[in-house]
Amino acid sequence: MDLSELIAPLAPEQFLGEYWGREPVHIPAPAGTNRQAVIGWARLNALLGVRTHWGAEHIKLLLNSAPVSPDFYMDPVPGRGGVRRLANPAKVEMFLAMGASLVADAVEEVAPEIRRLTDALARQFAARAEANLYCSFQGIQAFASHCDLHEVFAIHCVGEKRWRIYANRAENPIAPLKGDDAQARIDAAKGPVLMDVTLRPGDVLYIPRGYFHDALASSAESLHLTIGITPHSGxxxxxxxxxxxxxxxxxxxxxxxxxxxxxxxxxxxxxxxxxxxxxxxxSRALHEEVAVRQRRLAAPGRSLALPERPLLDFYARTDRAGTVAWLETGAVLRAGGGEQPLGPVADAAEYVLDRPAVSAQEVRARFAHHPADEVDALLALLIRLGLVQPYRPAL
The missing domain is CATH 1.20.5 (Single alpha-helices involved in coiled-coils or other helix-helix interfaces)
Incomplete structure (x- = not known):
């Protein structure tokens, strides 16, 4: 799934021009969509069975809008890396029976099908993309009114949930409000209801950063997946x-x-x-460094295709002098008495020049945030300048 599939039948051009970063939009599921099949109960149960993922940083329980202390549902578990505190499924189940809501964070790390979606959105927006699952039950509100510090796509999977989005918006927030009166300040600032919608399986709700909102399950049980999109800010x-x-x-x-x-x-x-x-x-140097940081957020994922393995293309460093100079006007390669602008791939150039030998595949893997054609063009430049040369290592 990519952006066009996620927001269908809304066209990406319309979404980016009218809604992205500007206004919330509810996108009902079109006929024949498979968006509601992204995650179901069986898949959630299977993911929760990957116990090593569910440390306190990845799983949260909330009861009556208040977080449950991890001490009540975490156990010390010995393992090869030492003792870790991990969620005890029986204790989690007990709190869910009491009406608690479950938040399962970073599910893209254990679910390849979700990783494909977060990778696609990271590439689309040059941003960090993370996926969280929310399981809640009728009449139970997990979170009080709040605003997120990132863009939100909520994909509804099971049941129904009522969302209210308020008219007022925090301006480009980068940190949550804190203090004993934080919730009172939010409630005073959020304004009247701007949008009141009930999401059903396959529906998508987009909420730009800063819009105050809350949600409440309106069916016996409810499950939705949220993708948070966070580009770099100033x-x-x-x-x-x-x-x-x-x-x-x-x-x-x-x-x-x-x-x-x-x-x-x-x-x-x-x-x-x-x-x-x-x-x-x-300076051009700062522009290039920002470009590299954005590329790193958008770096594509890679799946193995075993037992197939690539034939490696090796390059050996020659004794010809060559260095990367990080100038205010942009990084350049100095070799043979001249200078060649490098642009964002200067980090890859420096790595290759510091190594006695590399393979093209190693450079592409280590610098996956750069397009492969730019890495290949860099290697071609280094060959042309006599700084590296192809070779075949002895077996």
Missing amino acids: KLLFELLEEMALREPAFRAYLADAREGGGAALADQLAALGERLAELAR
Whole structure:
């Protein structure tokens, strides 16, 4: 399943132009859809049987909108890596019998069919894509009104659930509200109901980041899959700019004492550093690094096709000098007295040049976030410059 199948019969062009990041939309299941077959009870039970996945970071129970302490349903389990705390199925079942709701996180890590969907959406949006399952029962509300910090696709699988989306929206939130009065502040801010819909098997509900919403099972039992989509935000720039800035002595120098000379020296120093940061923010180097980070989020998954194995294409490093230079104007390859721009594949170039030998398949696997044709073009460039040469290792 990809985006076009997920939102059918809505066309991707219409969805991206009118709804993505803008407005919520309910997409009823078209005739003949198999979206409701994404996950059912039998498959959920089988996934919950993969016990090693269900540590406290991946499974949650909520009762009357309050989280159940993991101490009540986790057991210490010895294993090859030591003792881990894992969910006890019998204890989980007991809480579900009491009316608790179950949240099973990161199901794409144990369900290949869900991984194919999250991979497709990660490639579509250059974003992290994660899948969670929600099992709840009639009249039980797992979560109070809240907003998510990412884009949400809710795919309804079993039963029915009523969703209310409110008119007001938090502006590009990156952290949840905290404090004893957090829920009261949310309830005061969410505004009137904008959309009130009941999802049935095969229906999809898209909710942009920041829209306040809540949901309540309206059938005896309910099961839905949520895909969270999180592209990089501007917050990434602080990390990247710090890395770039600290390569320069001016950013590693002590700051002037604000008490001296009425703070004039400090003011001048801060102004100079600020101007330099602005230059770095406009640089080609930062643009390329952001592109690489986005590519890493969108890196495609890979399935094995055993017993078939690829024939490896090996390349040996020659004794000719060649280095990657990380310039403000973008990474370049320096060899033979000239420079070649590398763009986002500079990380792969540096890896190949530092190794005595590699295979093309190794480079593609290690740098799967780069398109294979760009990796192949890089290897062709290194061959043309005499930095590597094909060879066949002795068996």
